[in-house]
Amino acid sequence: MTEELQSFIEKYDLLGCIQCGRCTGGCPVTVRTDLNVRRFVYDTVDEEALEELAKMPEVWDCTACNTCAVRCPKGLKPVEVLIGLRNIMVESGVVQPTVRDALESVFREGNPWDKSRATRNDWMKDLEVKMAEPGEPVENLIFVCCTIAYDPKLQVVAQNLVKLLNKAGVDYGFMDTSETCCSSEVHNLGEEGLFEMMVEDNTELLNEYAAKRLVAISPHCYSVFKNQYPDLKAEVLHYTHLVGEILEDKKLELTRELPEKIVFHDPCFLGKQNNVYDEPRYVLGQIPGAELLEFDRSRERSLCCEGGGGKMWVETESKKERLSETRVKDAKELGATVLAVACPFCVLTLDDSLKAKGFEEEMRVAEILELLGEALD
Amino acid sequence: MNNKPRIGVYVCHCGINIAKTVEIDPVTEYASQLPNVKVARNYSYMCSDPGQLLIREDIEKEGLNRIVVASCSPRMHELTFRKTLAEAGLNPYFLEMANIREQCSWVHEDVEEATAKARKLVASSVAKARLLEPLEEKEVDVEPATLVIGGGIAGIQAALDIANAGFKVYMVEKTPSVGGTMAQLDKTFPTLDCSACILTPKMVDVASHPNIELMTYSQVEEITGYVGNFEVKVRKKARYIDMEKCTGCGICAEECRLKNRIPSEFDVGVGKRSAVYLPFPQAVPAKYTVDPERCLFLTRGKCGESPKCADACPSQAFDFEQADEMVEFKVGAVIVATGFDVFDASRKPEYGYADYDNVLTALEMERLVSASGPTGGKIVLGKGDEAYTPKDIAFIKCVGSRDESVGNEYCSRGCCMYTAKLAHLVHEKIPDANVRIYYMDVRAFGKGFEEFYDRVRREGVRYIRGNPSEIFKRGDKLVIKVEDTLTAKALEDEVDLVVLAVGLEPRKDVREIIDLLRLSQSGDRFFLEAHPKLAPVDTATDGVYLAGCAQGPKDIPDTVAQAKGAASSALILLSSGKVKVQAQIAIVNEATCRSCGYCVEICPYGAIEMVEANRMGHIVSVARVNEALCKGCGACVAGCFSGSIQQKSFKDAQILPQLAVLGVK
């Protein structure tokens, strides 16, 4: 057991912690759950306690938003301690069936949604999509994301990107159905073994494409490729980088007016984790007729929607208001007609809350690419 | 003297520091067998008086002309033993040290191997000792004057001490007035003295002291030369006002078309000034300055019909044609007292400093509570009808300190106490205010500090242990997201005002000084002292000293103490009147120098210049080392492509045989 202790203390630099409380102070879910991540950083120093700590239900309340890590003055990543505890549970096999199914589905079908790999590219039907071939040079290799590929509500995001790229005439290519889950959420759910395997396989697969840049549509894929795939050859971009570039170079013009009041919600995996704040705003700013609003809690102070960290598969048992509800309410108070996001999970959480609140009349949630599709005519 | 080498070898036990791991007797015995060694002895402490006496007696009795001491690092005792040699009438550079402590006994455990290594080290030193040459120690005169850069409390104190000791001081201050940050403070911890009351008299003294030449609104452009003999060029920037004529009446500022339109640097933006201004009422000198970047006349060539300020001046002091003035002088010593910047709070966007008017830095708060501040010392926020007195007030400590996420790992050493001070002042001025301080540790280490912290707490200031993570808005309240780490509760604390206890950082313009004086920075980016304990005001450049926050964050008591230390160091130099220069310097063989000038770039002390030399009728450019500037670091020697530079005592002919004994080919 001493070895495991050593690895926990060393792996997470637990002794570097000065118990300042910034991690818990910043943790968005503390307003509705019992999670106190600082306590876990403190308590996991005790090897004997690890197993008991891993069983605490609040370990699964974390959304992996990364606020704790960004705020830590000593360079710790408290979120990883929770993921380490999840790993203990996953290894012992005691996890919620939803989590188990998602992980198994990634292993078998390359996506967490229990969908067949063969249908991964069905969203492309009736579209003229340029496909990338292994070994053939391509400027932008587009990585779609499982959720966007399979969720009928989100497929339009990928479809609109294709239309936009075709119109702009940039060199791009999509992958065939061998495209496999980036496994960001596999990591966040604590399945470290599977994650390592996926990183290895995906690295090999992606490196086969002679791509200069790998463009991820989801911030979750973007973030994990950028930060946890050390051996990728291509430069990793989020699609807002690419679209921003296209609009800036005037390769494409948005012509149709969208007389909307748009407020942008910063996805944690784009903003807090990777400091991408300006590109989405730049892109939205190019939509004719649109007025951009800002949340009080925006950019570095943005509020998490609770969509990440495996929360798609683990429900937080709290009666208190969801953060996505708070967000939707704030957007309404601002007078926004569109709550724009750049992440598939944000679409799902915020849209749910919008409906739960009954705000459909005056407001909608839209992925930036949905809006761009509308502005393209 | 330079006849056959007669070498004495002295092996030191250093108590048990060496003797525990190295067998002394066999090493001594071995040394005595080496060629040219006449005497080999050992002793418990060679550096002690009896130890040194051994050497002196042997030199006299045995006619020794080279000495090898096998003991500690030359950094410890080379000077000690050089003196010993000199006392016995031997040239001090006939000494060679074998380091059998730091490089041997301290780093090894195996006695046998350590002893074998000690033998080798001694043999190699003996090999070099045979080849040593006598060197001459030169002295140069010291210019009896000091340049003090920076007119904060550090610079002021150092200047006054030196001037009072009877030496000339040139003080150069960048801004229009001396005083620095201390002038901006209201009261000072822990005694709550009024800052201006204790500072202003010193500021006035600096301006009126017969031995001090004060140059404000000025900057040092160039420093050349070396310890004892620095040549300084200073630019006195145009104030567009004749200092002789200006009486400081302030009528011009009243008339200025931009009156109350320009953020006042002194009030850190909380207050406003005119384009012609006195930074603050007690400014020294009490002369006005036209801000060339703001003044309408200077930026656009036109200000209404004619500049109202100049028209109104009863002393006709305005001169819009005035140009910068260059001044040159010589000094023997330089004191760098350039102070610090407060941490830029917008670099921690989570605190919303850039977004909310009621998130202030502590320095802004100092101006807000100061009787001489823009609100006359009333703590009010908002303007006009919107003005209100905050009731719920929170301080956040360690903003920009102890924080790797902004690259500042160090503690700023003052914020704990100035926060307690400001909290006390707030409590005094708004008795029904709820004041809380969010902290991670309270560092009350100085004299009277813990007592002051006790007092403030008992007055009702609440200390809550937790470093806030985020600030946002809810209605007209600011919400602080923070964990009370003692109860492990995450809080959303609603307040009217947040004060950020910003840390002390190196100035953004430190490069200017680094380039002028080739100073180094420590890991925290403040100026590096020569030794953190034993030479805290010295720098690697002889004759250049540090004072105050330029060297690292500190409070006023420590700043003043250090300034006095720097003054004392400068005075030692000035009053001795002479300074020895390094004897083991580099010399260029001008006959083989290829004029590439690479060494000029390498030398960290600017000691090499290219000069013209006559080589068999041809004028060629060759490198020449300035003997007074060279520190004997050897960088140029190693860098020279043509092998034209050799360093005295470290010539190839001396060190290659030494290395050969160690087995290096």
Ligand SMILES: Cc1cc2nc3c(=O)[nH]c(=O)nc-3n(C[C@H](O)[C@H](O)[C@H](O)COP(=O)(O)OP(=O)(O)OC[C@H]3O[C@@H](n4cnc5c(N)ncnc54)[C@H](O)[C@@H]3O)c2cc1C
């Ligand atoms: C908010 C706050 C409250 C504080 N309260 C207290 C307190 O209550 N008690 C206490 O003991 N300490 C207090 N301190 C600390 C105190 O301010 C410092 O200890 C003190 O000001 C340090 O003096 P200094 O001369 O080293 O630096 P500074 O005050 O920064 O002065 C440096 C001077 O050098 C000038 N200068 C800089 N660069 C150049 C250049 N290149 N050429 C020419 N001139 C230059 C500057 O213009 C300035 O005038 C407080 C600090 C802060 C930030």
Ligand code: SF4
């Ligand atoms: S990652 Fe986010 S939700 Fe998870 S512990 Fe850190 S701050 Fe809380």
Ligand code: SF4
């Ligand atoms: S923010 Fe970092 S240092 Fe502070 S309590 Fe959390 S883990 Fe520890």
Ligand code: SF4
């Ligand atoms: S002095 Fe106090 S407030 Fe300032 S950095 Fe150090 S511990 Fe933090």
Ligand code: SF4
């Ligand atoms: S030895 Fe060092 S200090 Fe001397 S001239 Fe060469 S580089 Fe400069």
